Amino acid sequence: MGEQIRLDKCLTMLGLGSRSGVKQLIRGGWVRIDGEIIREPERKLDAEQSRITVNGTAVEYKAVRTVMMNKPAGVLTAARDKKQRTVLDLLPPMYAAMGCMPAGRLDKDTTGMLILTSDGALAHRLITPGKEVGKTYEALVDGPFTQEAQARFAAGMHIEDADGTFDARPAKAVLLSPEGAQSLVQVRITEGKYHQVKRMFAGCGLTVLQLKRTKIGSLNLDPALKPGDFRELTEAETALLEQEETDG
Numbered sequence: 001m002g003e004q005i006r007l008d009k010c011l012t013m014l015g016l017g018s019r020s021g022v023k024q025l026i027r028g029g030w031v032r033i034d035g036e037i038i039r040e041p042e043r044k045l046d047a048e049q050s051r052i053t054v055n056g057t058a059v060e061y062k063a064v065r066t067v068m069m070n071k072p073a074g075v076l077t078a079a080r081d082k083k084q085r086t087v088l089d090l091l092p093p094m095y096a097a098m099g100c101m102p103a104g105r106l107d108k109d110t111t112g113m114l115i116l117t118s119d120g121a122l123a124h125r126l127i128t129p130g131k132e133v134g135k136t137y138e139a140l141v142d143g144p145f146t147q148e149a150q151a152r153f154a155a156g157m158h159i160e161d162a163d164g165t166f167d168a169r170p171a172k173a174v175l176l177s178p179e180g181a182q183s184l185v186q187v188r189i190t191e192g193k194y195h196q197v198k199r200m201f202a203g204c205g206l207t208v209l210q211l212k213r214t215k216i217g218s219l220n221l222d223p224a225l226k227p228g229d230f231r232e233l234t235e236a237e238t239a240l241l242e243q244e245e246t247d248g
């Protein structure tokens, strides 16, 4: 049997209104559990196992929600910000109510794959460097990506700049295509130091013009997701997040 929660709390978490709003819905007889009208907001239920309908429409409660988003540029990876739009602002309020938080961080101008989850253990696995979950990026840089630069990524790099000092672990970097005077490079890292990819390229004398995360673990960004779009992961996809990559 799953966790028992109050009906009004469950409906609030599903984004169906404020606590007082959902109490009115319940008292007004709009809510059924397994076919029976329930008028007590305090009624406890196993929300994952019960069939809940509101005005005849089924609503699905899941204790854990994990979402893949194609983060657009110009949006902060944070829960809330007084002035700027955050990735949680792009999701229906239900996700914040259920405790979804970004697992890891992309810079404001970085696009691509972001996982938001209410599963604290999964978030921890994704962001802890020791777990070695790979993060793959495509970087457009402002010059030729030489074999020497590739070797520097492969050897690991000592970074010392205005943001501080750290030793970046060896990283696989592959030239995807020279774009005229620029180069498109795929990079896979297993850490998430502040501005890590940009700082590693800067260590090779290159500036990152655009950065997109395309893969976490063995899970690729769904190409059907346009910037700003999101969808929940299946269990099989969640498992892929933790697996060793089978390719590049």
Ligand code: URA
Residues within 6 Å of the ligand: 105, 106, 107, 108, 110, 194, 195, 196, 197, 198, 199, 211
């Ligand atoms: N590395 C960066 O420099 N920026 C990101 O957003 C992610 C990795």
